[in-house]
Amino acid sequence: KAGVTQTPRYLIKTRGQQVTLSCSPISGHRSVSWYQQTPGQGLQFLFEYFSETQRNKGNFPGRFSGRQFSNSRSEMNVSTLELGDSALYLCASSPGQTSYEQYFGPGTRLTVT
Amino acid sequence: SQQGEEDPQALSIQEGENATMNCSYKTSINNLQWYRQNSGRGLVHLILIRSNEREKHSGRLRVTLDTSKKSSSLLITASRAADTASYFCATIYNFNKFYFGSGTKLNVKP
Numbered sequence: 112k113a114g115v116t117q118t119p120r121y122l123i124k125t126r127g128q129q130v131t132l133s134c135s136p137i138s139g140h141r142s143v144s145w146y147q148q149t150p151g152q153g154l155q156f157l158f159e160y161f162s163e164t165q166r167n168k169g170n171f172p173g174r175f176s177g178r179q180f181s182n183s184r185s186e187m188n189v190s191t192l193e194l195g196d197s198a199l200y201l202c203a204s205s206p207g208q209t210s211y212e213q214y215f216g217p218g219t220r221l222t223v224t
Numbered sequence: 225s226q227q228g229e230e231d232p233q234a235l236s237i238q239e240g241e242n243a244t245m246n247c248s249y250k251t252s253i254n255n256l257q258w259y260r261q262n263s264g265r266g267l268v269h270l271i272l273i274r275s276n277e278r279e280k281h282s283g284r285l286r287v288t289l290d291t292s293k294k295s296s297s298l299l300i301t302a303s304r305a306a307d308t309a310s311y312f313c314a315t316i317y318n319f320n321k322f323y324f325g326s327g328t329k330l331n332v333k334p
Contacts, residue, residue, distance in 0.1 A: 144320065144322065146324070153324065153325070153326045154267075154312065154324035155324075156322055156324075159321065167318055167321040201266055201267070203267075203322075205320065207320070211320075212257060212269040212272055213269065213322065214269070215267040217265055217266045218266055220264075
């Protein structure tokens with residue numbers, strides 16, 4: 112099976128802009144989670160989608176949003192970008208049942224200038 | 225915070241030696257998992273231990289879980305240069321809500 116794919120891999124945006132990141136999970140996986148990784152804060156959970164519904168949410172401001180489509184592909188959006196949003200954004204998929212291991216994509220490196 | 229905390233933050237050993245990393249967490253969990261990350265890439269799942277298990281093995285990996293102390297340890301035996309990476313414990317709540325610790329950066333010198 113193909114692994115988790117994320118597009119784009121690298122992105123440079125200007126403060127105040129918005130950005131959309133995409134994630135395609137492993138075929139058959141219904142759960143997609145998003146994480147933000149920075150040197151200072153480490154790996155932080157953003158949200159999880161399961162069957163097009165947000166099932167879990169982390170402690171991020173409303174500028175961070177996501178959605179999941181019927182084919183399980185997911186997007187996350189960050190509006191009004193701030194310098195502190197510069198990070199590696201990781202997507203992970205899992206079959207969707209209780210607490211299975213997660214399969215991570217390579218990440219999208221977002222730089223906000 | 226429900227996040228796990230790894231200890232030590234960094235570890236440097238010689239090839240062939242064993243490496244031990246510890247993880248502590250704060251509240252009851254469904255299970256605990258360990259992941260490896262190579263230099264800013266995606267994480268790779270290593271091993272899962274359920275809350276009713278005390279020890280688990282996978283190849284050169286041995287994980288223990290002590291729910292009374294809310295702690296876990298990961299032992300890598302006979303380490304190799306290819307084991308150089310950051311290692312994270314993840315505690316899982318609410319079915320699929322993952323909290324990752326701050327990680328241990330392991331350097332295995334050839």
